[in-house]
Amino acid sequence: xxxxxxxxxxxxxxxxxxxxxxxxxxxxxxxxxxxxxxxxxxxxxxxxxxxxxxxxxxxxxxxxxxxxxxxxxxxxxxxxxxxxxxxxxxxxxxxxxxxxxxxxxxxxxxxxxxxxxxxxxxxxxxxxxxxxxxxxxxxxxxxxxxxxxxxxxxxxxxxxxxxxxxxxxxxxxxxxxxxxxxxxxxxxxxxxxxxxxxxxxxxxxxxxxxxxxxxxxxxxxxxxxxxxxxxxxxxxxxxxxxxxxxxxxxxxxxxxxxxxxxxxxxxxxxxxxxxxxxxxxxxxxxxxxxxxxxxxxxxxxxxxxxxxxxxxxxxxxxxxxxxxxxxxxxxxxxxxxxxxxxxxxxxxxxxxxxxxxxxxxxxxxxxxxxxxxxxxxxxxxxx
Amino acid sequence: xxxxxxxxxxxxxxxxxxxxxxxxxxxxxxxxxxxxxxxxxxxxxxxxxxxxxxxxxxxxxxxxxxxxxxxxxxxxxxxxxxxxxxxxxxxxxxxxxxxxxxxxxxxxxxxxxxxxxxxxxxxxx
Numbered sequence: 001x002x003x004x005x006x007x008x009x010x011x012x013x014x015x016x017x018x019x020x021x022x023x024x025x026x027x028x029x030x031x032x033x034x035x036x037x038x039x040x041x042x043x044x045x046x047x048x049x050x051x052x053x054x055x056x057x058x059x060x061x062x063x064x065x066x067x068x069x070x071x072x073x074x075x076x077x078x079x080x081x082x083x084x085x086x087x088x089x090x091x092x093x094x095x096x097x098x099x100x101x102x103x104x105x106x107x108x109x110x111x112x113x114x115x116x117x118x119x120x121x122x123x124x125x126x127x128x129x130x131x132x133x134x135x136x137x138x139x140x141x142x143x144x145x146x147x148x149x150x151x152x153x154x155x156x157x158x159x160x161x162x163x164x165x166x167x168x169x170x171x172x173x174x175x176x177x178x179x180x181x182x183x184x185x186x187x188x189x190x191x192x193x194x195x196x197x198x199x200x201x202x203x204x205x206x207x208x209x210x211x212x213x214x215x216x217x218x219x220x221x222x223x224x225x226x227x228x229x230x231x232x233x234x235x236x237x238x239x240x241x242x243x244x245x246x247x248x249x250x251x252x253x254x255x256x257x258x259x260x261x262x263x264x265x266x267x268x269x270x271x272x273x274x275x276x277x278x279x280x281x282x283x284x285x286x287x288x289x290x291x292x293x294x295x296x297x298x299x300x301x302x303x304x305x306x307x308x309x310x311x312x313x314x315x316x317x318x319x320x321x322x323x324x325x326x327x328x329x330x331x332x333x334x335x336x337x338x339x340x341x342x343x344x345x346x347x348x349x350x351x352x353x354x355x356x357x358x359x360x361x362x363x364x365x366x367x368x369x370x371x372x373x374x375x376x377x378x379x380x381x382x383x
Numbered sequence: 384x385x386x387x388x389x390x391x392x393x394x395x396x397x398x399x400x401x402x403x404x405x406x407x408x409x410x411x412x413x414x415x416x417x418x419x420x421x422x423x424x425x426x427x428x429x430x431x432x433x434x435x436x437x438x439x440x441x442x443x444x445x446x447x448x449x450x451x452x453x454x455x456x457x458x459x460x461x462x463x464x465x466x467x468x469x470x471x472x473x474x475x476x477x478x479x480x481x482x483x484x485x486x487x488x489x490x491x492x493x494x495x496x497x498x499x500x501x502x503x504x505x506x507x508x
Contacts, residue, residue, distance in 0.1 A: 043442040044417035237416070237443050306420050306464075308440050331419040331442050338420075360422075360438065 014060035015158050015215040016222055023233050031131035033061040036235040043237035047333040050204055050242055051374070054164035055234035056225050063134030064157050064212060067125040067141075069149035072115065075123050078149040082141065084261055084280045085113065086271030087125070093117030095184045095199050097269050099261060100129075100137060105282020105289075106257040107264065108140060109133040110249060114186045114199060126186075126197070128159070128210070130251045158218035163208030163242075165377065166230040171198070171209055174224060178209060183378045191221050200379060203239065205246025205372055207379040245332045245339055247300060247371025253311060254298060254327045254341060262289035263343065265298045297349040300371035301326060301340040307359055308338040309366070314358040315344055323348050323355065335373045344368065387475075388491055389500035390451045395475060401488065403452055406479040407439060407470065410504045415441040418470040423459040423480060430454065430483070432490050437480050439470060452490045454483035 011034045020027060025036035036058065038046060049055060069075035076087040085098025092115050100108040114126040129137045134153075141151050162171055171178040174192040178200075181187060186199035194217045202208040213221050225231050240250065249255045255264045260282065267275070267290070274280070278287050303309050313326040329340030340357075348355060351370045356363040386398040393411035397404040412418065422438040430436050430450035437448040459481050462469060469478040485491075495503060 037443075038416065042417050044419075047442070241442055307422060308420060308445070310445055331440065333419075333442065 012061075014058055015218050016058045016060065019219055019222060020058065020233075025233070025235060028236070030236055031061055033131060035061060036233070038235040038237045039233050041232060043235070043241065044333050046232060046234045046238035047241050049232045050164045050234055050238060051206060051334050052164070053230040053232070054162055054166040054170050054208075054228075055204070055238070056222060056231050057161040057163065057234050057239055058158075058222070059161050059210070060158035060215075060218065061131035062159055063127070063129040063131060063137065064154040064159060065127045065129070065134075065138065065141075066152050066154060067127065067145070067149055068152065069123045071123045074146075075125050075149050076115075078145050079113065079125060080274070080279060082144060082281065083111075083113075084270045084274055084286065086274055087113060087115075089271070089273075090115045092119075092122075093185055093187055095186050095201055099255070099266070099269070100140060101261075101281040101286075102257055103281050104257075105260045105285035107251070107255045107259055107261065108257060109137050110251055110255060111137070112199075112201065117187050132252060154212075156215055157212050158215050160211045160213070160218065160222060160225070161202050161204075161208060162211065162225060162231070163202045163204040163206045163234075165207060167206070167208040168379065170225065170228045170231055171211075173228070180381075181209075182381055183207075192224055194221060196221070203246075203248055204242040205248070205374060205376045205378075206242075207377055240328075241330060241333060244328050244330060244341070245335055245372060245374040246376060247341065247373065249298075250328055259298070259343070260286055260289055260294065262286060263294040263296055263298065293346060296324065296343045296345050298327070298341060298343055299349050299351075300369040300373065301329070301342055301355070301357070302367045302369040302373075303329075303338040303340065303357060304365040304367065306337060307364060309340050309357045309359055309364070313340075313342075315342060315348075315366075316356045316358060316363065317348060318354065318356070320356070320363075326357065332373055339373045340366075341371065387497050388451070388494040389497070389503070390449070390494065391503065392449055392451075394448060394451045395500075396451050396491070396494070397479075398491070401485045402457060403454065403483045403485055404479045405436075405448075405451060405481050405483060407448060407474055408500070408504075409474050410507075411446075412471050412474045415439065415444070415446060415470075417442050418467045421463040421467045421470065421480070423463065424456050426456050426459060428456045429486075430456070432487075439467075439480075448480060450483065451494070452483060453486045455486070456481050457484045458482040 324344035326342040332339035
């Protein structure tokens, strides 16, 4: 207990710490921060509320940074040397998911890259990286970027996510620019007179936004959003079950320094040009895996009974031979049952393949399935 | 309720003759959050005090339930299979886990009673 008291002193807090406490959140250490894991509503109801209406998440612990160079081509080319995503052809006001790679083609972190919409921001790229990785990411980037491209950590900015089918209607009440924004697009905006930067994206599989706003203004924005009857504050517990149902990777669990984007089934995040040209760290391995197929792959795992299979659970074949491990698993409140993902040897990766999960020493039947477990409901503009 | 005993792992025992009804306390279910799955042992199985006898899982995590006393399982609560959320609603009543036929009644000596457990929980906060 003495240790806990000590470590909580060194934990960082987001600008919304007092609001979380006021709302009755249960705070836990996460990635060096004291973060709300759940509010009095509880993980299950928070999860279901987000899928039914709108959930507000404090994700200010995540790292926001900006790359600045003389022009888009220079900045994009510099970043493309470190990630496998298509950055050169990223249009102004568009956002993309990609990952920092190590020299073996393993994933150092996954991140969102946004090219700002405004002409005067040409040469800039905005990054959002994982909280637990941000210091190492920034050091990695700074050591490898050319002299003409600089990294600036945006420590003065907080980040909110508003997710769910009601998110667009709610945000548009105070921020009209939100209404017509396309999925994976971003724009500078005003929220009730407060300068912010919004993107239409998130980590739940639902329509929604991330709102970047100055630390000293974020509480006002959060309180205003929470004043809408359809918005509830949502903690990290439901954030995890929502992203798991959506089939999205959690860094350090489903992807890490040993897994390549091909093994992780993230090929979709690479453009044709990048798959053909390479030019990113670990291209030897990644190009080989693209040609010959990886030896293992991240897949959805659907346990057949009611028992959840947690991270670390061994996956075996019909003969009892080990073929992989669960990397994320739990109960999906919207799927109304256990859901999981993990890596299996490639010969077992086909959807429909029967496998066994070693749950507390007992074999339990499961099936390899397509993800997501709950259909994505991202916003698509009607044409 | 005078015959209730508690463990430091937040299990309770309600004694009826030499049969102990075992479950997890109100405090334990609050810590776990929404219970979504309970795994119970087979009737007839015997446990020594401290053995893992059941598993209770919330959206967040799995937790073991230990046999608070040694004995043989004489009944399990079938209601929990179809309605694990009962553990949150009525932990110390309808949501009992197992009934154990005690093999050594002296193991109850020194276990916390309701007021000692209440104090113990207060110290956990």
